[in-house]
Amino acid sequence: MSSIIAVGESYQKFNPRAYLQNNYMPPRADFSSEDCVVPWKLRCLAEAFATGKIHGHTLIDIGTGPTIYQLLSACDHFEEIIATDYLAVNREVLRRWVQGEPDAFDWSPYIKHVCRIEGKGEQWKEKEKKLREKLKQILPIDVHQPKPLGSELCHPADAMVSTFCLEAVSPDWPSFERALQNITTLLKPGGHFLLIGALEESFYLAGEAKLSVVPVREADVKEALAKSGYQIHDFRSYVMPPGLKIGVDDVSGVFFAHAQKKPMA
Numbered sequence: 424m425s426s427i428i429a430v431g432e433s434y435q436k437f438n439p440r441a442y443l444q445n446n447y448m449p450p451r452a453d454f455s456s457e458d459c460v461v462p463w464k465l466r467c468l469a470e471a472f473a474t475g476k477i478h479g480h481t482l483i484d485i486g487t488g489p490t491i492y493q494l495l496s497a498c499d500h501f502e503e504i505i506a507t508d509y510l511a512v513n514r515e516v517l518r519r520w521v522q523g524e525p526d527a528f529d530w531s532p533y534i535k536h537v538c539r540i541e542g543k544g545e546q547w548k549e550k551e552k553k554l555r556e557k558l559k560q561i562l563p564i565d566v567h568q569p570k571p572l573g574s575e576l577c578h579p580a581d582a583m584v585s586t587f588c589l590e591a592v593s594p595d596w597p598s599f600e601r602a603l604q605n606i607t608t609l610l611k612p613g614g615h616f617l618l619i620g621a622l623e624e625s626f627y628l629a630g631e632a633k634l635s636v637v638p639v640r641e642a643d644v645k646e647a648l649a650k651s652g653y654q655i656h657d658f659r660s661y662v663m664p665p666g667l668k669i670g671v672d673d674v675s676g677v678f679f680a681h682a683q684k685k686p687m688a
C-alpha cells in the first residue's frame with residue numbers, strides 16, 4: 424500500500440503541458456507517416472470501432488489524462504462518454520478543451536487525421552463538436568480502489584477504453600493486476616474493452632516529474648486480461664523506432680488489445 428501512496432505523491436508534480444509536448448507533438452505525432460506511433464494508435468482504435476461490434480449508451484475512459492485522441496473514433500458509437508483522471512490538473516485541461524477555451528491543446532491535426540482514416544467523409548469540425556457534446560462527465564478516479572469511481576457511476580459502462588494508465592500508476596505487477604480487476608467492475612458483462620499501453624517501460628517524464636512505470640511484456644498483458652475474465656479479440660504491438668526514442672521515457676514499444684468481458688455464466 425505504501426508504494427501506491429508513493430506513486431500518488433509522484434503524480435503531484437505531473438505537468439500536463441510537458442506530457443503533451445513529449446508525447447503528442449512531433450516527432451511522435453507525425454501524421455505524414457503511418458509508421459509513426461501516434462498514427463499507429465489512432466488506426467488501432469479506428470479499426471476496432473469500424474468492426475461495428477463496439478457500441479452502446481456509455482463509454483468510460485480510464486485515466487484519460489490531458490488527452491482526447493483515444494476518444495475520437497468512439498464518439499460515433501456512444502451517446503455519452505465519461506472521461507476520468509486522478510489529477511485535478513488533468514481534469515481541468517480536459518474541461519478547457521471541451522469548453523473550447525483558447526489556450527487548450529490543439530487536437531485539430533488528430534481530428535483531421537481520424538476523419539481521413541475513417542473515410543466516412545466527416546468534416547473535422549463536426550467530429551470535434553460531437554466529441555465535445557458527448558463528453559458529458561469528467562470524473563475523479565483511483566484505479567487502486569475496489570470502487571475506482573466511488574459511488575459516481577450508477578450503471579456499469581457498455582464499453583471501456585484505457586490508454587497508458589495501468590502500467591504508469593502501478594508500483595508493481597500485482598498492483599497492475601488488481602487495478603485491472605478494479606476497473607473491470609465498471610464494465611458490464613459482455614462489454615468491450617480497448618486497452619493501449621507501454622511495453623517494457625520503466626519511467627517517463629512529465630516536466631519535473633519522473634514517473635515510475637511497471638515494465639510489461641505482451642504475454643503479461645494477455646495473461647492479466649484472461650485472469651480478469653476477458654476474451655481477447657485482437658492484440659497488436661508496435662516497436663518504437665530509434666528516431667522516436669527521444670529521452671522522455673525508455674519505452675520499447677506499444678501494445679493494443681481489444682478484449683471483451685465474458686458474459687456472466
Ligand code: SAM
Pocket residue numbers: 431434437485486487488489490493508509510513564565566567585586587588591592
Ligand atoms: N490516457 C492518457 C494518454 O493516453 O496519454 C494519459 C496517460 S498518463 C501516462 C497516466 C495517467 O494516469 C495520468 O493522467 C495520471 O494522472 C493518471 N493516474 C495517476 N494515478 C492514477 C490512479 N491512481 N488512478 C487513475 N489514474 C491515475
